[in-house]
Amino acid sequence: MDGSRSITSVLPVETLELVFNHLERRELIPVLGTSSVFHDTASRAVYRNVSETSSVRALQLIKTLASNDTYSRHVRSIDLDFANNLITANILRLLNRALQRLKSLTTLILDFSQTDNAADVAWIFQGCSFSLTAFTSSMRCDRSLARFLAMQPNITELCLRGFNQEYNFVLDPKALPKLEHFRTVLSYPSIIGEVLKGRPVESVSMSLYPGDVCSSLDTLLLSTTAIKRLTVMSFESDPPVTLLPLIADRLPHLEAFHLVVLMTHYTQEILLEIGSSLAQFKALKYITFMAPGIPASFNNEKSIAEAWSKACPTLQTIILPKGLVWFQRDENWACLKDSEE
Structure with missing residues (x-):
């Protein structure tokens, strides 16, 4: 304890933060209890970018964030993985309360199970005031998700990787005005087209399935700027030799x-x-x-x-x-x- 006091009396907080940024999360946890200065500085490093692939730890994390403004205000990026577990309505409500506190959040990654993706879970964004620049989720593309995306004008990177069906996913024409990068895995061409239409997307990652190849590739023409990647x-x-001409015809300047x-x-x-x-x-x-x-x-x-x-x-x-x-x-x-x- 005395050692930490002598260090903090010499080193400015900015220097401590630079040091803490080079430590792993597990190395920073013990630092939180060292002193008040160490706690305040280390907590910024611990909670700035958080990622949990364990559903149990992810649940513990959102419980902490839902009840603690001190930690939640530091979060800029969060990655929560519930893909291997079914989640209850109580957990979704808890997640909603946690997300409402993450006012500085800019990057959000949310993965749910195939069963949960079949339901409307985008309501968890109700009451949230953060402004995202990057959003990734496996939740289904429906009207609730479209409404949420319309409230996020600063998103430049969007990844929709759910097992999508057609749930009347219609984006407001003014939504996602800064979108540059779009990735999707399992989507109908109509969903891809809805995202690309009228937006300055220059980088796309997509899947092609038999019967939908041409209609999926046609959506690439809906971007307002030339797609480069x-x-x-x-x-x-x-064989691929039949696919490449279809792409070259549409994107000769790729x-x-x-x-x-x-x-x-x-x-x-x-x-x-x-x-x-x-x-x-x-x-x-x-x-x-x-x-x-x-x-x-x-x-x-x-x-x-x-x-x-x-x-x-x-x-x-x-x-x-x-x-x-x-x-x-x-x-x-x-x-x-x-x-x-």
Whole structure:
């Protein structure tokens, strides 16, 4: 105790806070009881960014935040995971009280179970006064969620990853005016379109399913700005060579493209064939292609990188299924493996 007093008499609070910011949460907890100055400074570091993957600890956390303004006012980012447990109405009400106290919150991540996602849980945002810049949730897309998003004009990053059905999800045209990055996993094209329509989204991550490929890709044309980065997880059984022209037709000036193919095994021939489709991209700098299959040899991947570069001269970085990062060096294509040998 005497030691902590002598330290605090010499070091300014700003210096203590810099030190505490480099400590793990478990290392900071004992510091809270050292002295009043240590407690006030350490609590800012402990509660500024909180993440709980354990439902039990997440419940303990929201109990603390729901009843303590001293801690809740420090929270800027919170990540709560209830995906492996069913939650009761009492827990939702407790969560609502905690969220109402998080007036400085800017990043919110909420995951619920598939069962809970089938119900309207967006009412937990009633009475909240925080202003988010990033929001991620697995809750269903319905009118309640749309109303909440309309009250968050500063969101630039949005991720909706629930098992969505069509629940009359209609956004106010003036909602999300600053949205730049949108990610979704399991959504209807209508939901994707509702988010992108009339908003300056330049980065999209989406899934493609059989029967919805073209309608999903058409939603990319609804953004008010050119989409520069696209990540696609494809469940389509057709080979990738048929998918790339569909994307290039809509986004010829795409700069970064990441494609994960789950249903089609790749071969050396398929990868070489993809090169011809890349010629339609006019500004593509970075591409990642991941798919199941027998890994190509190092030399085969190099030949693929060279073929893709010849078809699309703007390419600067290529990542192929082996996971090697290929890049241009001295007008040749190389990877980190080259440097290690």
